[in-house]
Amino acid sequence: MATIFPSNPTLNQVYQGYIWNGEAWKVIDNSVEKAQDDVAGLFTHNLHTNVSATYDDANNRIILSAAAATVTAASKISQEVINNTGATLNKGQVVYASGAVGASGQLRVSLSSNVADSESSKTFGILEDTIPNGGVGTVVTEGLLEGLDTSSAQPGDPVWLGATPGSVIYGLANKPSAPAHLVFVGIVVRAQQSTGSIFVKTQNGFEIGELHDVAITSPVNGAAILFNSTTGLWEDVDISTIYAPKNNPTFTGTVQVGTGGIRFADNTVQTSSADTSQFATKAELEDLEALVLAGL
Numbered sequence: 393m394a395t396i397f398p399s400n401p402t403l404n405q406v407y408q409g410y411i412w413n414g415e416a417w418k419v420i421d422n423s424v425e426k427a428q429d430d431v432a433g434l435f436t437h438n439l440h441t442n443v444s445a446t447y448d449d450a451n452n453r454i455i456l457s458a459a460a461a462t463v464t465a466a467s468k469i470s471q472e473v474i475n476n477t478g479a480t481l482n483k484g485q486v487v488y489a490s491g492a493v494g495a496s497g498q499l500r501v502s503l504s505s506n507v508a509d510s511e512s513s514k515t516f517g518i519l520e521d522t523i524p525n526g527g528v529g530t531v532v533t534e535g536l537l538e539g540l541d542t543s544s545a546q547p548g549d550p551v552w553l554g555a556t557p558g559s560v561i562y563g564l565a566n567k568p569s570a571p572a573h574l575v576f577v578g579i580v581v582r583a584q585q586s587t588g589s590i591f592v593k594t595q596n597g598f599e600i601g602e603l604h605d606v607a608i609t610s611p612v613n614g615a616a617i618l619f620n621s622t623t624g625l626w627e628d629v630d631i632s633t634i635y636a637p638k639n640n641p642t643f644t645g646t647v648q649v650g651t652g653g654i655r656f657a658d659n660t661v662q663t664s665s666a667d668t669s670q671f672a673t674k675a676e677l678e679d680l681e682a683l684v685l686a687g688l
Contacts, residue, residue: 468534485503505559506555517533541585542590549564576594577593606626
């Protein structure tokens with residue numbers, strides 16, 4: 393008489409000397425070896441992707457074997473952010489980190505602008521979503537961002553941060569210059585009105601005083617940057633303190649070089665060596681030259 397098995401059995405369900413292995417009812421083998429193989433079989437199922445198990449009789453152990461997994465490279469890196477600006481932030485706008493929400497791991501963002509350091513120095517990506525005030529969305533910090541209007545650009549154009557909050561500027565010809573803060577945002581991949589794309593790779597520019605070997609302490613009009621071999625730094629120096637005349641000569645007239653004389657403030661011309669008190673010294677002439685070159 394044939395055995396009638398239960399319908400819809402569960403894995404490893406036992407019934408009248410049979411066990412359900414997930415595919416069929418099998419006769420229970422009570423031998424030790426069979427038990428060992430059954431235990432090993434428990435490690436092999438659809439939740440263990442690319443993993444199989446066998447029982448090693450010689451060493452009395454279960455061996456797990458894992459096949460090489462296929463890893464797909466990420467096309468972009470994004471960060472979850474929150475909008476607390478009081479207005480809607482639109483997809484494609486450039487943002488900077490304006491704060492954080494503690495343990496939530498969410499950054500607050502605001503629209504970047506190249507007008508001020510406070511709105512440009514922390515620029516870190518382009519919005520992937522339109523985010524209403526109080527809402528949460530994502531910012532692409534590196535990688536391909538699609539679905540943008542890049543119709544005014546050409547493929548391969550550099551993308552710069554613009555003056556209008558959240559805006560971008562395309563092309564080398566339109567590269568911002570001082571006093572605008574230079575922030576490179578990425579490269580145009582596709583130029584199109586609605587399906588354009590940008591590879592995001594933000595790089596913030598530097599003020600000269602932010603360079604690691606430059607020390608700007610008290611900049612004044614007419615200051616210069618000179619190298620200090622003692623500190624190993626380029627430092628700001630008031631040029632008038634370097635080229636101050638040694639003997640306070642007042643050269644307001646014309647200095648005639650190679651014509652036999654020197655014209656002084658009183659417009660007299662000294663050509664004789666009899667009265668050397670009227671002649672400027674070499675050091676004083678060097679001071680004069682420095683003053684003229686410095687525009688002082």
